[in-house]
Amino acid sequence: MTLLLNGFELAKQCRAELAEKIKSLSRAPKLAVILVGNDPASAVYVGNKEKAAKEVGIESVAYRFEEISQSELLALIARLNADNGVDGILVQLPLPRDLNEKEILQAIDPAKDVDGFHPLNLGKLLIGEPAPVACTPKGCMKLIHLAKQDLTGLRAVVIGRSVIVGKPMAQLLLKENCTVTMAHSKTENLPELCRTADILVAAIGKPKTVKADWIKNGAIVIDVGINRLENGKLCGDVDFDACFDKCAAITPVPKGVGPMTIAMLLENTVEALERKISL
Numbered sequence: 160m161t162l163l164l165n166g167f168e169l170a171k172q173c174r175a176e177l178a179e180k181i182k183s184l185s186r187a188p189k190l191a192v193i194l195v196g197n198d199p200a201s202a203v204y205v206g207n208k209e210k211a212a213k214e215v216g217i218e219s220v221a222y223r224f225e226e227i228s229q230s231e232l233l234a235l236i237a238r239l240n241a242d243n244g245v246d247g248i249l250v251q252l253p254l255p256r257d258l259n260e261k262e263i264l265q266a267i268d269p270a271k272d273v274d275g276f277h278p279l280n281l282g283k284l285l286i287g288e289p290a291p292v293a294c295t296p297k298g299c300m301k302l303i304h305l306a307k308q309d310l311t312g313l314r315a316v317v318i319g320r321s322v323i324v325g326k327p328m329a330q331l332l333l334k335e336n337c338t339v340t341m342a343h344s345k346t347e348n349l350p351e352l353c354r355t356a357d358i359l360v361a362a363i364g365k366p367k368t369v370k371a372d373w374i375k376n377g378a379i380v381i382d383v384g385i386n387r388l389e390n391g392k393l394c395g396d397v398d399f400d401a402c403f404d405k406c407a408a409i410t411p412v413p414k415g416v417g418p419m420t421i422a423m424l425l426e427n428t429v430e431a432l433e434r435k436i437s438l
């Protein structure tokens with residue numbers, strides 16, 4: 160029988176645990192969220208993050224700008240870095256083209272980098288030091304653990320090599336003793352490669368790319384993709400209906416990885432305050 164990895168329910172559980180933990184802290188964690196421009200999807204994401212933060216007892220402050228210059232944005236980040244009452248800083252991506260995204264992300268204090276995108280934190284992940292981990296891959300690991308605790312020796316294939324999903328995902332699997340292969344748009348014989356995977360993570364951004372005959376019987380399949388079809392419905396990078404019976408466990412889209420990404424943002428914010436308190 161295939162296990163449906165219900166990210167919606169797991170995220171609810173994570174939020175409840177975080178709400179309990181927050182009650183025991185000396186003060187509420189504080190998250191600063193920065194949104195620039197008027198991309199409607201980004202506005203929805205920021206709204207969802209703020210709402211989720213408030214529900215668990217995280218104080219959330221949003222800075223919304225139609226337009227802002229690079230230097231003004233850097234000055235705001237410097238102020239938030241220096242503010243001891245702010246534990247986490249999140250800059251909603253993508254930023255408008257006239258802003259230098261790399262410079263902005265690197266300006267965030269790594270200790271407050273709740274998205275885990277700062278090069279220092281990515282580097283720490285690479286060398287196995289504790290650091291904030293990117294929310295989506297972190298959430299994927301929790302979903303994988305619903306299906307299996309010890310991943311030692313398993314073969315994992317990660318499709319997609321972005322800095323925010325694919326690369327940190329591969330590192331987390333490696334850390335748990337999987338034998339990891341990363342695939343991308345130039346990978347040859349992708350279906351054949353995927354058929355070797357005990358754990359298959361698809362972070363491609365193209366609807367229903369992964370077909371049933373790409374799946375090894377009994378594989379754990381994590382679908383990170385969020386794609387909107389012409390009929391308005393959301394679907395993942397995996398052909399869910401066709402693949403379902405072959406998998407030991409699979410995430411749906413929606414209600415799979417997405418809710419876990421937000422839950423992990425909250426967890427990273429709480430952990431940022433906990434680290435500060437323990438210093």
Ligand code: NDP
Nearest residue numbers: 295319320321324343344362363364383384385416417420
């Ligand atoms: P990117 O566009 O940055 O990366 C996509 C990756 O997929 C690239 O490495 C690309 O290869 C690879 N790729 C593209 N086409 C193919 C193909 N036909 N075969 C094999 N590999 C291919 O995307 P992200 O990593 O940012 O996001 C991936 C998906 O996950 C998107 O749908 C996004 O919306 C979703 N997402 C979902 C989140 C969630 O919370 N659920 C959070 C973040 C993202 P190459 O490097 O060679 O170009």
